[in-house]
Amino acid sequence: MGDQDQAEHDHRHAFNNLNPLTREGLVIPSRRNMLKAGMAGLAGLSLPDLLRHRARAIETGTSRPGNKAVILLWMAGGPSQIDTWDPKPDRPLQNRGPFAVISTKITGVHICEHLPRQAAMLDQFTIIRSVDARHSNHEPNKVFQTGNLEAAPRINPNGEMYPAIGSVVAKYHGANQAGLPPYVAFQTSRTHVAHAGYLGRRYDPFIANRASRLPIYSNIGVDTGRTTDADFFQLPKGLTHERLADRRSLLEGLDRLRRELDRTGEVEAMDRYGQQAVEMLIGQRAQAAFDLSREPQGVRDRFGTHLWCQQALLARRLVEAGVAFVTIDLSYHPASGTWDNHGDNIPPYGGISKGLRPLLPIFDRLITTLVSDLSERGLLDDVLVIAMGEFGRTPIMGTQGSTDGRNHWPMVMSMAMAGGGLQHGQVIGATEPDGGFIKDRPVTPGDLAATIYRHMGVPLDATYQDRAGRPRFIVERGSPISELF
Secondary structure, eight states: OOHHHHHHHOSOOTTGGGOTTSOOSSBOOOTTTSOBTTTTOGGGOOHHHHHHHHHHHHHHTOOOSSOOEEEEEEOTTOOOSTTTTSOOTTSOHHHHOSOOEEEOSSTTOEEETTOHHHHHTGGGEEEEEEEOOTTOOSSSOOHHHHTOTTOOTTTOTTGGGSOOHHHHHHHHTOOSSTTSOSEEEEOSOGGGSOOOGGGOGGGSOEEGGGTSOOEEEOTTSOEEEEEOOOOTTOOOTTOOHHHHHHHHHHHHHHHHHHHHHOSSSHHHHHHHHHHHHHHHHHOSHHHHHTOGGGSOHHHHHHHOSSHHHHHHHHHHHHHHHTOSEEEEEOOSOSSSOTTOOOOTTSTTTOOIIIIITTHHHHHHHHHHHHHHHHHHTTOTTTEEEEEEOSOEEOSSOOBTTBSSOOOEETTOEEEEEEETTOOOSEEEOEEOTTSSSEEEOOBOHHHHHHHHHHHHTOOTTOEEEOTTSOEEESOSSOOOOGGGO
16 A cells, blocks of 8 residues: 555544554554554444354354345446447547437436437436546456456556455355355456455355356357256265265364464365355255246246346346345456457457447346346345446547447446436436546546445445555545435
């Protein structure tokens, strides 16, 4: 942490009356005079209180109060802001692109013509047109999934170590129901999804690809006609759930002995990671949540057969069952991502006309069906839905010999949000006339992280330790987006 950041936090604490320098409860050694972690907890709940409450819930096997959750639709590759949520219809073709615009449920607001379903229910969404992506980069996509500007593995050797927002939620909130993983990800590539880093592997996402039967698509988005085996819940021949439980009891005794000798905490972390997997195998709740065949056929038809749409239905089933954070990697290709639309002459992602255009109707159906379904089930006030990529695209088309593609553009991007009991039916921020730069109300990765943590009830000044034992705040540069609350 730099001197400037140190100075920003070396001020008189608002919670001095709580004796923050006294060793009691959860204390984190640091260069900041032993700051007590999380004493500015939301709604009077301090971080020590939160951790004690969570530990009791785990020990007793009870669910945590409330069902707050997040579904992140990760548009890997960086979708064009101008050709989606921030169109510039009065600009020259080279700037505005080939798509027309459509009126929306919000008077005076227009979005791309290929998002008609979202336009018809935009009063349930918030569009943020002034997201500052200047520190973000291509895969590994970490800055926006962590809320940390230093989480850039391409330029920072420690970039992979900054924990995903989902991992922080897993640590400080946990699953809403025992027997379910707190953080789940459907990933096309390991480099598309942020993991726990400094928090330890026990808070990594549960990778759900093998837990449900899903269609297999090629790198260019062609349905192969094959499906995944969904073999995660299939026990080896001769191993029953009862025998697995007996073995677990035996291993727990051995694990306690190992933990006494473990000074790094890695053994305990791995034990908890394995324990979660065993609980999922023994219990029926997780297996049921991942089983799409239990969903009424009418609902399955409504979502559609496309891979991403089926994953969205699974995400709803998971948060309904008790998962707190779900990330869906909306990409066919494991490299830079399907939304990396440089040009129609540049395979495999194409440009705006042949690359982006086929994606938009799929995404439009996915996000609107998901939001409608959550609403009809009474879940929308608890579940925050976020759709975004890692940056925007250049305001002028033409890159790498193409006339219809757009290059990477971290100066600004757009994103969409719905649900979470937040105030929607609005557009936040604006860009300059060509859509290339922020005009007003910049929103940063830290602001996004703080917004999610506030929604999830995670104290905004909670900390974790890096490898040097120094405390790092989960939100270092950001605050909740005030227009949403």
